[in-house]
Amino acid sequence: MKVHQFQPSLPPPANTVGVVGWLRKNLFNGPVNSVMTVVLAYFVLSLLWSIANWAFINADWIGDSRDACTSDGACWVFISVRWEQFMYGFYPQAELWRPRLFYATLAIFTVLLAYEKTPKRTWIWLFFVNVYPFLIAALLYGGVFGLEVVETHKWGGLLVTLIIALVGIVVSLPIGVALALGRRSEMPIIRSICTVYIEVWRGVPLITVLFMASVMLPLFMSEGTDLDKLLRALIGVVMFSAAYMAEVVRGGLQAIPKGQYEAADALGLSYWKKMGLIVLPQALKITIPSIVNTFIGLFKDTSLVLIIGMFDVLGIGQSANTDPEWLGFSIESYVFVALVFWVFCFGMSRYSIWLENKLHTGHKR
Incomplete structure (x- = not known):
């Protein structure tokens, strides 16, 4: 007696899965949708190209006065x-190290508190909430430790x-x-x-x-x-x-x-x-x-x-x-x-x- 053997399942057609399948299902599943997709894609790409052209390609980046802005792009x-x-x-220019120190310490605390495996994170949080604000206030305002007000x-x-x-x-x-x-x-x-x-x-x-x-x-x-x-x-x-x-x-x-x-x-x-x-x-x-x-x-x-x-x-x-x-x-x-x-x-x-x-x-x- 011959035993019937089932053949292994064939993979789905390549044009129905992955990126191609998603595009066919959502953007090109009919003549009307296909035309609308092409038209909208044209306008979106044109807009993105105009923005990139203004913000990056034709932009002016180097200089110290408006005379350096000679192109039609952005003047960064x-x-x-x-x-x-x-x-x-x-x-004050001479005291800019104080807000820069504030930015640096704030970034360090943000990384330490955001990282899940930071040791003693609870104590760091308590210090950040209860002590750090007063230290920063004293640093930025001055009047203590010889800092200019x-x-x-x-x-x-x-x-x-x-x-x-x-x-x-x-x-x-x-x-x-x-x-x-x-x-x-x-x-x-x-x-x-x-x-x-x-x-x-x-x-x-x-x-x-x-x-x-x-x-x-x-x-x-x-x-x-x-x-x-x-x-x-x-x-x-x-x-x-x-x-x-x-x-x-x-x-x-x-x-x-x-x-x-x-x-x-x-x-x-x-x-x-x-x-x-x-x-x-x-x-x-x-x-x-x-x-x-x-x-x-x-x-x-x-x-x-x-x-x-x-x-x-x-x-x-x-x-x-x-x-x-x-x-x-x-x-x-x-x-x-x-x-x-x-x-x-x-x-x-x-x-x-x-x-x-x-x-x-x-x-x-």
């Missing part, structure tokens, strides 16, 4: 001449942007957590205070908050107290951002199943142990995308400090555009500023995605 000489203003504002009105550019964003991010998160817990508290007074705070600050534009912090905050201080303008802006940004952060964290707290709370109560844990060990770690893990989204929004909103006379990186760009010697190069200025914001925001976004995958916040199976 404008950015190189204004580089120190974009980075440090009007910080540099008033904050001379600070500007990326320096101001990073300081406001970092302080806003680091300080608003714990305040937001406290407000979220307070809004869910069973004590009516605490719950009412937190609710009123959150709703009031969420209902006011950040521009108004900055005006209030700059103009009206000194009225609440004792007579003769001169509160620094940068400090006033920091207080306004932190109070504003904390309200939004509170709602993000509250959403995470409400997403935790009731059984988690009951299990913690069954173990006899106190309120703070229940929240610190059981509930908050899960809630913060779930809300990572929303938290990072709030951080990105805060980073971009730092440009609003121009309203109160502080020159962040965007403010420096706008002031440079009014220089009579460099009129006509505003496009280069705005492109550079947009690139700076994009690099930082994209970096936070990618780190958020990596953290989500690491902690499985999507509850992958």
Whole structure:
């Protein structure tokens, strides 16, 4: 009796798998789609070629005055001449080593804290949050250890942007957590205070908050107290951002199943142990995308400090555009500023995605 033997399965046709298969399925699966794909590809490639031609091929890169900009492309000489203003504002030339040291140490801490296997990372984080800001404030402002005092009105550019964003991010998160817990508290007074705070600050534009912090905050201080303008802006940004952060964290707290709370109560844990060990770690893990989204929004909103006379990186760009010697190069200025914001925001976004995958916040199976 002859035994029937099945032949091995043949591989799928080469034109149905891989890149070719994807193109046939999504872009060239019919006459109309094929024509539309070709037309759109032509316009996209033409646009990309025009941008590359303006930004790179015909661009001027070397020089120290507008006389070096002789081509029809971008004049990046404008950015190189204004580089120190974009980075440090009007910080004294002889003291530029101080903000440069700040940039270097910030980059080192960022790498150490982002790398998962860094030894003693918890202690590094505690030092970064509790000690490092005061050291940097003393370094940049001066007046101690023989350092020359540099008033904050001379600070500007990326320096101001990073300081406001970092302080806003680091300080608003714990305040937001406290407000979220307070809004869910069973004590009516605490719950009412937190609710009123959150709703009031969420209902006011950040521009108004900055005006209030700059103009009206000194009225609440004792007579003769001169509160620094940068400090006033920091207080306004932190109070504003904390309200939004509170709602993000509250959403995470409400997403935790009731059984988690009951299990913690069954173990006899106190309120703070229940929240610190059981509930908050899960809630913060779930809300990572929303938290990072709030951080990105805060980073971009730092440009609003121009309203109160502080020159962040965007403010420096706008002031440079009014220089009579460099009129006509505003496009280069705005492109550079947009690139700076994009690099930082994209970096936070990618780190958020990596953290989500690491902690499985999507509850992958």
